[in-house]
Amino acid sequence: MRTLYHYWLCPFSRKIRLMLHEKKLEFQPVVERIWEHRPQFVSMNPEGLTPVFVEDDGKVIANGYPIAEYLEEIYYDPPLLGDTSTQRAETRRLVAWFDEKFNMEVTHNLVFEKTMKRKMGLGGPDSGVIRAGQTNIHDHLAYIGWLVDQRNWLSGHHFSLADITAAAHLSCIDYLDNVPWDKHPEAKEWYTRMKSRPSFRAILQDTVPGITPAAHYMDLDF
Amino acid sequence: MRTLYHYWLCPFSRKIRLMLHEKKLEFQPVVERIWEHRPQFVSMNPEGLTPVFVEDDGKVIANGYPIAEYLEEIYYDPPLLGDTSTQRAETRRLVAWFDEKFNMEVTHNLVFEKTMKRKMGLGGPDSGVIRAGQTNIHDHLAYIGWLVDQRNWLSGHHFSLADITAAAHLSCIDYLDNVPWDKHPEAKEWYTRMKSRPSFRAILQDTVPGITPAAHYMDLDF
Numbered sequence: 001m002r003t004l005y006h007y008w009l010c011p012f013s014r015k016i017r018l019m020l021h022e023k024k025l026e027f028q029p030v031v032e033r034i035w036e037h038r039p040q041f042v043s044m045n046p047e048g049l050t051p052v053f054v055e056d057d058g059k060v061i062a063n064g065y066p067i068a069e070y071l072e073e074i075y076y077d078p079p080l081l082g083d084t085s086t087q088r089a090e091t092r093r094l095v096a097w098f099d100e101k102f103n104m105e106v107t108h109n110l111v112f113e114k115t116m117k118r119k120m121g122l123g124g125p126d127s128g129v130i131r132a133g134q135t136n137i138h139d140h141l142a143y144i145g146w147l148v149d150q151r152n153w154l155s156g157h158h159f160s161l162a163d164i165t166a167a168a169h170l171s172c173i174d175y176l177d178n179v180p181w182d183k184h185p186e187a188k189e190w191y192t193r194m195k196s197r198p199s200f201r202a203i204l205q206d207t208v209p210g211i212t213p214a215a216h217y218m219d220l221d222f
Numbered sequence: 223m224r225t226l227y228h229y230w231l232c233p234f235s236r237k238i239r240l241m242l243h244e245k246k247l248e249f250q251p252v253v254e255r256i257w258e259h260r261p262q263f264v265s266m267n268p269e270g271l272t273p274v275f276v277e278d279d280g281k282v283i284a285n286g287y288p289i290a291e292y293l294e295e296i297y298y299d300p301p302l303l304g305d306t307s308t309q310r311a312e313t314r315r316l317v318a319w320f321d322e323k324f325n326m327e328v329t330h331n332l333v334f335e336k337t338m339k340r341k342m343g344l345g346g347p348d349s350g351v352i353r354a355g356q357t358n359i360h361d362h363l364a365y366i367g368w369l370v371d372q373r374n375w376l377s378g379h380h381f382s383l384a385d386i387t388a389a390a391h392l393s394c395i396d397y398l399d400n401v402p403w404d405k406h407p408e409a410k411e412w413y414t415r416m417k418s419r420p421s422f423r424a425i426l427q428d429t430v431p432g433i434t435p436a437a438h439y440m441d442l443d444f
Contacts, residue, residue, distance in 0.1 A: 046365075047319060047323060059308055059311075061311045061315075062315050063314070063315050063318045063319075065287070065314055065317075065318045066310075066311040066312075066314035066315050066318065067311075069291070069310070069311075069314060070307055070310070070311050073307055073310070074307055085292055085295055085296055086281055088288075088291070088292070088295070089281075089283045089288040089289075089291075089292050090288075092285070092287055092288035092291055093283075093284050093285050093288050095287075096285045096287045096288065097269060097285075100322075101269060143268075
């Protein structure tokens with residue numbers, strides 16, 4: 001059975017969980033507490049981070065970028081990057097936008113700072129960092145709103161890994177009730193469509209020990 | 223003519239420059255000073271960062287990850303990711319290692335801090351950040367040494383985008399004379415091999431206005 005080592009509020013893990021569900025690939029999710037530095041886990045990924053994917057044949061693939069590209073290569077249908085090189089370039093640009101820029105400016109400031117930082121032995125949350133994340137998120141939600149207004153889905157007419165990646169990050173932040181949806185109705189409409197996809201079900205059922213999700217976290221009509 | 227908008231000490235731009243040379247694709251390099259926020263450039267890449275690649279037919283591809291994947295898709299020969307899905311996953315794992323982890327722990331602390339930060343209006347260099355980069359680089363050079371001892375090239379028996387990516391970052395740091403080569407002979411031997419590749423020539427001839435390269439920067443025997 002395919003196995004995915006993940007952590008609940010790791011956006012990179014959520015991206016792969018969503019991708020596996022969209023491609024209808026069965027897998028066993030295993031929660032990895034990376035701060036325990038489990039030798040068996042570190043031997044699979046020297047970087048010590050989730051996600052790590054283990055194929056049926058035992059092949060180990062570490063890091064969200066190689067896993068996503070691998071899944072698209074081997075299990076092409078339905079395509080999640082796009083069916084032309086131009087479309088794939090645009091999807092990948094937005095995947096990078098959310099995994100790099102959004103992560104650095106928003107997800108890390110809010111999710112890592114509030115949940116993982118203490119577990120990693122890096123002290124308590126810094127209110128200045130959290131405030132920066134709360135400020136930065138507005139520009140990104142406005143960008144999502146602009147994109148879906150032009151294109152229906154983030155990278156074009158079709159649902160893609162860009163939508164999955166953005167929603168993976170936002171769902172972690174939404175769990176903590178830190179997404180100002182009321183100020184961004186276009187982004188909210190897009191996220192409502194994301195939440196109603198069957199692939200999103202498992203994500204919405206996550207319960208992180210010691211952290212209660214926002215009251216509306218599971219609601220499809222929020 | 224294909225065009226690459228790049229900046230001399232941008233490791234992501236250097237990766238694409240090296241990749242284009244390895245694939246023997248002619249292109250016109252254009253230096254982009256991203257801190258000028260040129261509207262025409264921002265319209266090509268809303269993130270406002272280098273590299274941006276413009277194809278012969280006018281197609282625009284922004285960000286190092288989509289450009290690299292596009293070049294490998296369209297101009298496959300010579301393959302730089304690998305010829306099996308397992309090999310490609312390992313190459314991409316190491317590309318992510320250097321573009322994400324190494325960049326965050328080393329390149330950003332040394333190159334951005336010393337050169338770009340002031341241009342971006344973010345104040346002068348922080349000596350604590352620079353010291354952290356100088357400390358962190360040792361573990362990475364040791365990892366490179368370990369990999370090439372096991373495998374000849376970083377991701378396996380063949381030269382790949384992993385070597386290109388690692389060398390793109392290290393060459394920026396070497397320009398500033400901040401790589402402790404004397405403590406890491408295995409990594410130095412590998413970098414000597416990289417420097418002697420024809421694709422590296424243009425990189426070694428870079429001269430950044432106002433920043434003199436290290437005395438040994440261009441030497442193949444350093």
